[in-house]
Amino acid sequence: MIDLKLLQKEFDSISAKLMRKGVNAELIENLKTKNEELRVAKINFETLQALQNSMSKEFGIYIREKRDVSELKAKVDANKINITEALEIQRFKQEELEAVAMSIPNIPDDEVPDGKDESENVEIKKVLSPREFSFSAKEHWELAEKNGWIDFERGVKLATSRFSVSFGMGAKLERALINFMLNFNSKRGFQEVSVPVIVNRAALEGTGQLPKFEDDLYKIENQELFLIPTAEVPVTNLYQDEILNEAELPIKMTAYTPCFRKEAGAAGRDTRGMIRQHQFHKVELVAITKPDDSDKVFDEMVSCASDLLLALELPHRLVTLCCGDLGFGAAKTVDIEVWLPGQNCYREISSISNTREFQARRAKIRFKEIDKNSFVHTLNGSSLAVGRTLVAIMENCQNEDGSITIPKALEPYLNY
RNA sequence: GGACGAGUGGGUGAGCGGUUGAAACCACAUCCCUGCUAAGGAUGCGUAUGGGUAACUGUACCGAGGGUUCAAAUCCCUCCUCGUCCA
Structure with missing residues (x-):
């Protein structure tokens, strides 16, 4: 959720920033109008309510003093009709505002490059050079089947495609x-x-997947429960509606979970292999920080994911997402793309985002400063998508005969 | 699945339908006193939002949502959560 006060105060600059992310001007204007309408409705209601409250207090005094209340009651009854109406208007305005506000994405950071889609993302650096192959590198599905590691048909048999x-x-x-x-x-x-x-x-609204992206989620029938699309959702929401002590921050967490995505709209993309599955394993990083620390922790998270790939000896590059490719809740995102020699291209394997106050505002995660409470910053990043890492290992570490040399870093985890 | 009971501020925990946004204690903050492996005292201390340069002040919130009433933490209904007992 963006800061409506800020929008009101600095409307031109905020709307310019949102438009960089492709939000249309009308919607932003609408948000502003709705916000003002709600304010007026609130003031109206609260004025009437204040009158009612004070008359009710008088009522108590009258009764204690055994005075006649019939005249006062008439006044109070009359006012009550106005209040009911004013409240209804206020509620309506509130709902209208929320509907618009919840669908507005986060404001991108100023240093995020312009651009409409992933073709305009900007490479930061490359880590490790792709290896030279003396034979033509195979794609991972071929290697996976050849080694008997992955069975795509039986997965479909048990569930469905992907x-x-x-x-x-x-x-x-x-x-x-x-x-x-x-x-x-x-x-x-x-x-x-x-x-x-x-x-x-509530959890999915807190991190921004709902209300806008319900189609991408698996929902449990007849219940308001969903399978998580990423561990970011439960982990970030651990602190939903809490006021943290300043001394507790930053909170840095890592979690492994399976992730579930319908991949609506991805028909025809990456249909072969395990690049885009409905269920996949992922290890996630989440951080909750004071606003001043979030850039530092962001860099730590990027390094953490990149160093992980380095330890696995997998060539990759870091890319800053342009405004158009930025996710709904992100103010800034760095993707890590691993080299896939079989596909002869870099593919996303990790995505690290700073959402600044956006999620904190929705999920009401705050921390106590000396004289006030402020929203924390929340960050999340994959480290890494496990399936894609496996893909990268297969393609990068393949031998001419189709066998695969497992990275040394993993040996301690396979000796049993 | 059934029967009770409970859900109050950072924590513990009072609270007759009206001066209760809520006692008390703990924690925390500032100050004072004292000076030694401590303690004592004073004051302040919920959240959100509106108005005001400010002092200050309006409104809402006592699990959530409704209802009764001039007035609800307090009464009624529904739901959720947690206990205990029964099956």
Whole structure:
């Protein structure tokens, strides 16, 4: 949720920033109007209510003094009719405003480059050079099947398309990767947490997936419960509606969860292999910080994910997302793209975002300063998508005969 | 699944339908006193939002949502959560 006060005060500059993200001007203007209308309705209601309250107090005094209340009652009754009406108007305006406000994305940071889609993202740097192959590199699905690691057909049999099953070393590698990543993150100061993978509506509204993106979520029938699309949702919402002590911050957490996405609108994209699945494993980083610290922690998170790939000896690059490619809640995002020699391109494997106050405002996560309470900043980032990491290992570490040399960093996790 | 009971401010926990936004205690903050492996005293201290340069002040909130009433933390209904007992 964006700061409506700020929008009101600095309308031109805020709306200019939102328009960089593709929000249309009408919608922003509408938001401003709705906000003003609500204010007027509130003042009207509160004035009437104040009158009512004071008359009610008088009522008490009258009764104690055994005076006649019939005249006062008539006045109070008359006012009550006005109040009921004023309240109704206020409620209506409130709902109208919320509907608009909740659908407005976060304001991008000033240094986020202009651009309409991913083609205009800006590369920051490359880490490790792609290896030279003396043979033509195969794509991961071919390698996965050849090694018996992943069975795509049986996944479909059990559920539907875009589900897969891992066997043997494939399954072990997934588990090894999860443990490797969690340990790595712990050493970097991120506390491990284990959270529910089913959450309620409030949690999803807090992090911004709802109300706008309900179509992307798996919903549990007849209940207001959803499968999480990312651990960001439960982990960030751990502190929903809390006022934290300044001394507790920053809170840095890491969690492994399966993630569930309908991938609505992704028909035809990445249909082969395990790049885009309905269910996938992911290790997530989440941080809750004071506003002044969020840039520093953001950099830590980017390094953490990048160093993880470095430890696995996987070539990758860091990319700053342009305004048009920025997610709904993000003020700034750095993607990490891993090199896939089979596909001959870089593919997203991690995405680290600073949402600044956006989620904190929605989820009401605040911290106590000496004389006031302020919203925290929340950050999240994948570290990493496990399936895609496995894909990257297969494609980068393949040998001519189709076998795969497992990165040394994972050996301690496979010796059993 | 059924029967009770409970849900109050950062925590514990009072609270007759009207001067209760809410006692008390703890924690916390500032100050005072004292000076030694302590303690004592004073004051302040919920959240959100509106108005006002400010002092200050309006409104809402006692699990959530409705209702009764001139007036609800307090009465009624529904739901949620947590206990205890029964199946």
